[in-house]
Amino acid sequence: MSRIEFDGVVVRAVTPGGPVPEITVVQETTLDLTEQRIALIGPNGSGKSTLARLVNGLVEPTTGQVLVEGLDVAKKGREVRRRVGFVFTDPTAQLVMPTVIEDIALSLRHQVRGREERAAAARNVLASYGLEELAERSVHTLSGGQRQLLAIAGVLATDPAVLVADEPTTLLDLRNSRKIGDLLLGLSQQLVLATHDLDLALRCDRALLVDQGAVVADGSPAEVVAHYRRTAG
Amino acid sequence: MGFSPIGEYRPGTSVLHRLPVGTKLLGLVVLSILAVAFRGVPTTSALLGLAVIGCVVGGVPVRRAARSLRGMLVAMVFLAAYQTWQRGPERAYVVVGALVALLLLATVFTTTTQVERMIDAITRWLEPFRRFGVRPELVALAFSLMIRGIPLTLEIAAETRDAARARGLDRNPRAYLTPLVIRVVAHARATGDALHARGIGDD
Numbered sequence: 306m307s308r309i310e311f312d313g314v315v316v317r318a319v320t321p322g323g324p325v326p327e328i329t330v331v332q333e334t335t336l337d338l339t340e341q342r343i344a345l346i347g348p349n350g351s352g353k354s355t356l357a358r359l360v361n362g363l364v365e366p367t368t369g370q371v372l373v374e375g376l377d378v379a380k381k382g383r384e385v386r387r388r389v390g391f392v393f394t395d396p397t398a399q400l401v402m403p404t405v406i407e408d409i410a411l412s413l414r415h416q417v418r419g420r421e422e423r424a425a426a427a428r429n430v431l432a433s434y435g436l437e438e439l440a441e442r443s444v445h446t447l448s449g450g451q452r453q454l455l456a457i458a459g460v461l462a463t464d465p466a467v468l469v470a471d472e473p474t475t476l477l478d479l480r481n482s483r484k485i486g487d488l489l490l491g492l493s494q495q496l497v498l499a500t501h502d503l504d505l506a507l508r509c510d511r512a513l514l515v516d517q518g519a520v521v522a523d524g525s526p527a528e529v530v531a532h533y534r535r536t537a538g
Numbered sequence: 539m540g541f542s543p544i545g546e547y548r549p550g551t552s553v554l555h556r557l558p559v560g561t562k563l564l565g566l567v568v569l570s571i572l573a574v575a576f577r578g579v580p581t582t583s584a585l586l587g588l589a590v591i592g593c594v595v596g597g598v599p600v601r602r603a604a605r606s607l608r609g610m611l612v613a614m615v616f617l618a619a620y621q622t623w624q625r626g627p628e629r630a631y632v633v634v635g636a637l638v639a640l641l642l643l644a645t646v647f648t649t650t651t652q653v654e655r656m657i658d659a660i661t662r663w664l665e666p667f668r669r670f671g672v673r674p675e676l677v678a679l680a681f682s683l684m685i686r687g688i689p690l691t692l693e694i695a696a697e698t699r700d701a702a703r704a705r706g707l708d709r710n711p712r713a714y715l716t717p718l719v720i721r722v723v724a725h726a727r728a729t730g731d732a733l734h735a736r737g738i739g740d741d
């Protein structure tokens with residue numbers, strides 16, 4: 306299993322024109338994440354996305370450092386991103402090619418050189434997610450659930466050791482969010498899952514409750530979720 | 539639902555699908571030059587004939603062919619009227635007919651050419667410029683993002699217009715242009731994040 310470490314991480318953001326010139330988005334945080342499935346829960350605006358984005362360098366710490374498998378995210382960004390896949394809430398921005406198969410093929414560009422071989426490999430990937438019938442479809446014509454499934458397939462095709470998912474089921478209906486949730490929780494990779502779905506959080510191995518930029522509870526999902534339910538409003 | 543006005547790839551096995559990208563593009567360029575260099579009724583008629591054959595062979599549906607022309611319809615009607623008035627109906631046929639033919643041929647190109655192949659071709663063509671600091675993969679990626687961006691921008695435009703309408707603000711262009719620009723920029727940033735997260739552009 307991979308290991309993600311936060312060492313005295315603080316994130317500040319400048320807010321020009323705001324009431325204060327600078328706000329603290331993440332307060333000093335030190336974490337050692339070695340469990341397979343880690344849930345990040347907490348209210349809107351608490352800092353879940355920022356914590357998730359720190360793991361692959363989309364956000365860099367103002368002070369402190371983030372290490373993935375011992376690699377400093379700020380210094381070894383490229384190596385880290387090769388190991389850390391990221392799934393966003395809205396898959397629309399994540400799908401960059403016009404058709405389904407081309408988007409998967411884009412993920413495979415580094416692993417499979419020849420175009421024919423790459424198309425065949427992409428077809429295999431699609432088949433393993435039950436998406437083979439959509440291969441030639443425009444990503445535009447897919448449903449929300451299909452788009453998210455495709456986005457996840459595209460990320461997993463790059464064979465990451467860690468998958469970070471930022472509210473991957475928030476835009477989905479019940480059936481699709483179950484399907485995506487089951488898929489994510491069943492992965493062999495280490496998973497960092499920011500979510501409002503407490504049922505999903507309960508199925509993880511560890512949960513962190515975030516509030517106002519700080520981790521205020523950390524431990525077994527059952528305890529942390531119970532704490533969240535007690536203290537939320 | 540947004541669709542690209544220039545059309546999207548449709549899988550197939552026709553000769554046109556199998557021709558190399560460069561050959562097809564070169565063909566388009568040569569035909570455009572011919573249309574201007576040998577302007578006349580025979581050239582325009584031949585081009586229109588070629589365009590129709592291209593649509594049939596490449597499997598371009600009639601509706602898509604019509605859609606590719608619709609965007610230019612107003613301009614073409616004006617052009618035809620002006621040419622008829624200034625130089626007679628024959629000249630109008632020559633000019634507008636050639637334009638229609640070239641638009642249809644461009645649609646044949648996009649319908650029979652997979653974006654990935656286009657990207658491969660662009661990457662190959664730009665390879666010699668690498669020593670001047672050009673990064674062919676990035677240029678090719680920008681190109682595909684642009685193609686993907688067209689229908690997406692249209693979709694966002696339709697949504698923001700509906701939202702403005704729902705609030706009774708459809709007479710106020712700012713009410714939908716402002717959110718449109720904000721959403722397109724936000725989308726571009728989100729796409730940038732997604733590419734970054736997928737390690738694309740790192741190498």
Ligand SMILES: Nc1ncnc2c1ncn2[C@@H]1O[C@H](COP(=O)(O)OP(=O)(O)O)[C@@H](O)[C@H]1O
Binds near residue numbers: 319347352353354356
């Ligand atoms: N770059 C930034 N500039 C200003 N404020 C930011 C920036 N990034 C995050 N924030 C603020 O930090 C807080 C936490 O954001 P976020 O991590 O997105 O929370 P969550 O994902 O839990 O909803 C929010 O109040 C947000 O507005």
Ligand SMILES: [Mg+2]
Binds near residue numbers: 353354472
């Ligand atoms: Mg968030």
